[in-house]
Amino acid sequence: MKPGLLRATLTLLTGSVAAHAIPLLLGPALTRLYSPGDFGQFALLWAVSANIAVVGCARYEFALPLEAEEPRAALLMALCARVLLAVTVASAAAALVLHMGHGWPLALTLPLAVLGTAATQWLTLWATRSQHFARLSLARLVQQGGGALLQLLLGFIKAGPLGLVLGATAASLGAAWLLARPAPHGGWAGLWQQPMAGLRGMARRHRDFPLLNTPHAFLGALQDTLTLIVIAAWTGDTSAGFWALGLRYLKAPATLVGGALSQALYPRLLQAPTPTEARALVRRAMLALAALAGPLAAVLLLWGPGIFTLAFGAQWADAGALARTIAPYIALHFIASPLAVVTMAWGAQAWALRLALAGQCLFFAGLLAGLHGGGLTGAGWGVSASMAAYFAYYFWALANWKDMPHESRA
Numbered sequence: 001m002k003p004g005l006l007r008a009t010l011t012l013l014t015g016s017v018a019a020h021a022i023p024l025l026l027g028p029a030l031t032r033l034y035s036p037g038d039f040g041q042f043a044l045l046w047a048v049s050a051n052i053a054v055v056g057c058a059r060y061e062f063a064l065p066l067e068a069e070e071p072r073a074a075l076l077m078a079l080c081a082r083v084l085l086a087v088t089v090a091s092a093a094a095a096l097v098l099h100m101g102h103g104w105p106l107a108l109t110l111p112l113a114v115l116g117t118a119a120t121q122w123l124t125l126w127a128t129r130s131q132h133f134a135r136l137s138l139a140r141l142v143q144q145g146g147g148a149l150l151q152l153l154l155g156f157i158k159a160g161p162l163g164l165v166l167g168a169t170a171a172s173l174g175a176a177w178l179l180a181r182p183a184p185h186g187g188w189a190g191l192w193q194q195p196m197a198g199l200r201g202m203a204r205r206h207r208d209f210p211l212l213n214t215p216h217a218f219l220g221a222l223q224d225t226l227t228l229i230v231i232a233a234w235t236g237d238t239s240a241g242f243w244a245l246g247l248r249y250l251k252a253p254a255t256l257v258g259g260a261l262s263q264a265l266y267p268r269l270l271q272a273p274t275p276t277e278a279r280a281l282v283r284r285a286m287l288a289l290a291a292l293a294g295p296l297a298a299v300l301l302l303w304g305p306g307i308f309t310l311a312f313g314a315q316w317a318d319a320g321a322l323a324r325t326i327a328p329y330i331a332l333h334f335i336a337s338p339l340a341v342v343t344m345a346w347g348a349q350a351w352a353l354r355l356a357l358a359g360q361c362l363f364f365a366g367l368l369a370g371l372h373g374g375g376l377t378g379a380g381w382g383v384s385a386s387m388a389a390y391f392a393y394y395f396w397a398l399a400n401w402k403d404m405p406h407e408s409r410a
Contacts, residue, residue: 019140019142019143019144020145020252020255021145022141022144022145022149023147023148026148026149026151026152027148027249027312028312028313029152030148030151031313031315032312034151034155034164036237036241036245036315036316037238039241039244040232040237040240040241040244041237042161042165042168043228044225044232045106045107045113045161045165046113046164046165046168047224047228048110048225049110049114050117050224050225051222051224052091052094052110053116053117053118053121054117054121054217054218054220055214055217056084056115056118056122057080057083057084057118057121058083058209058210058214059210059213059217060076060080060083060203060206060209061080061121061122061125062344063076063206064126065128065129065267065270066206070184071185071186073185074186074190075194075198075199075201075202076202076206077191078191078192078194078199079199082199084118084122087114087118088118091110091111091115092110092111094110095107095108095110095111096108098110106161106165109162112169113165113168116169116173116175117172119172119173119176120139120143120172120175120176120179122176123139123176124263126179128266128267130182135178135179135181136263138178139175139179140175142171142174143175145171146170146174146175147167147168147170147171148167149167150167150168150170151163151164151167151168154166154167208347208349212352212353213353216349216353220356223360223363226364227364228240228244230371231371231376231379234371239318239375242318243322243379245316245319246322247326251330251334251337253296254333254334254338255337257289257292257334257338258334261288261289262338262339262340262341265281265342266344269282269341269346270345278345278346282339282342282398282399282401283399285338285339286395289334292334293335296327296331296334297331300326301327304320304324304327305321308320318377321376322377324380325377325378325379325381325384326380326383326384327384329380329384329387332387332388332391333391335395336395339394339398342398342401346401346403348403355394358390359387359394362386362387362390363383366384366386366387367379367382367383367386369386370382
């Protein structure tokens with residue numbers, strides 16, 4: 001990595017290490033305060049809220065780093081605010097339907113969970129645009145570490161799945177509050193006074209984000225939601241809890257390193273003077289990620305079951321067996337996760353959407369075949385096998401990408 005990218009990544013990584021260390025250290029206590037069924041219910045609610053929140057601003061927030069002029073960035077922020085308000089109101093209506101029609105009281109927390117998660121994502125891009133990396137690190141510490149601490153406190157009073165939801169939601173809202181400074185041009189109140197003509201123009205200018213990136217992001221989040229629904233329907237809430245806990249802790253390194261790298265990589269790709277330099281940035285990032293992913297997969301394959309049983313207790317032994325089976329998938333996902341910003345920077349969102357649809361078909365083919373043949377552990381092996389070819393093609397395509405918009409931006 002170049003010094004600038006390395007410095008930015010390390011700044012974000014410092015906060016991320018602390019943010020993820022707290023949940024990891026508190027994990028053994030949380031798994032003794034909450035049952036696998038509690039985690040299963042929480043994971044399903046959180047997956048639904050994340051599915052909505054990921055498109056809470058119609059992905060317009062990812063266009064913020066493209067707007068260098070403050071008045072234009074303020075217009076884009078105003079557009080994001082209006083879309084998020086509409087999505088939050090719609091999620092409140094959906095929560096009432098789920099509660100009254102299906103007897104799921106946990107659903108009443110849905111609008112707050114959507115608001116907290118979506119606002120944090122939106123304002124993270126606002127801080128990324130200004131390269132306020134120290135504030136991003138602090139917000140991540142509040143969101144991840146603070147959420148685990150609140151869940152622990154609520155666990156002591158036997159709050160059940162509601163405690164898991166409220167802890168995560170309150171921490172997300174706190175992180176969003178931290179990221180809300182500095183205010184956009186004209187102040188936060190000024191966002192609601194922006195002219196409609198300007199908002200419509202900004203919406204047209206960045207229409208690729210809602211038209212192409214929104215379905216991509218929504219379908220990606222929908223994969224997690226449907227996976228939990230399928231597992232819960234096939235093998236019960238407890239198995240869904242095993243899957244949720246396993247993925248939560250095994251994907252933590254990807255969130256930790258990948259989130260820091262992607263936030264630093266995105267603006268660097270936009271500023272790369274030539275396609276050759278942009279490809280070099282991506283290749284260096286891939287090699288660095290692969291060097292970390294390999295040992296991670298080896299540890300899980302060799303000692304995954306024992307590690308989970310020792311850390312989380314005997315009732316989570318099946319989660320350890322699952323960890324071994326999805327080790328190859330986790331390693332590949334670790335490399336791929338931060339590279340999602342590459343296709344946005346290169347104007348290749350249509351290609352990314354088509355590829356993602358193919359990848360999700362492969363994922364569910366492996367999942368369903370594995371569940372049918374071997375239950376939960378069979379599902380893990382099925383997913384690892386079906387996704388290997390997909391990720392191999394994805395990495396090759398990015399490393400050898402030719403069609404970049406650098407000349408048109410110059």
